[in-house]
Amino acid sequence: MSHTHTSRFVLLEHQWIGVHWDFMLERDGVLKTWALDAPPAPGPEREARHLPDHRTAYLEYEGPVSQNRGWVRRIDEGVYTSIEWGEDLVHVRLEGRQLVGELRLTNRPRESNVPAGGNWKISLGNVD
Template structure:
């Protein structure tokens, strides 16, 4: 099974959570405005793919881009990953064991909603 990680990312502008899924040799990544919580829709922004090193990395990010700390990690099962506007995965992490649904907002290329099913 492929791996996932959720990083708590603290910058001078505040804190967000980076949700990363291993896919085709890189990490498909979304920035969440809030900590994942079951039953709560969280606005998310899709970011460019990240390097696999972030599956294990914790610490300062070069260029003054803040500090990352692992919030959760583990494996995931793809329920629906190849759709353009929807991603659904089953997470098997140390904190989260459940289904995540990511849905792209209509007419907004990088704007998504992250939803952890209760």
């Protein structure tokens, strides 16, 4: 199912048990969220872990995370246009301060050894 509309996105650096990046897309009143081991960049696909939805407050928030889960710092933000949004594929056009281009999140077929969060991959292409 695809419907075109413009919503906001944010990329947060999350310092907690090491560091990872939270990539968040505003949709249906929540932030659809994936944890990344490295910020999105042009090139090969990278691993992504799908996390539970987050509150939209994280579009603006920087600072400590509740329940002693470290702290977050905003790395990039902007708007995105949904190109395709399905259960196993999220394809968007980003217009951020740094991230500009088409970003795909793809969930590979589930296998018995797939950890919680699925077997998602992220790729950034058609970069301006």
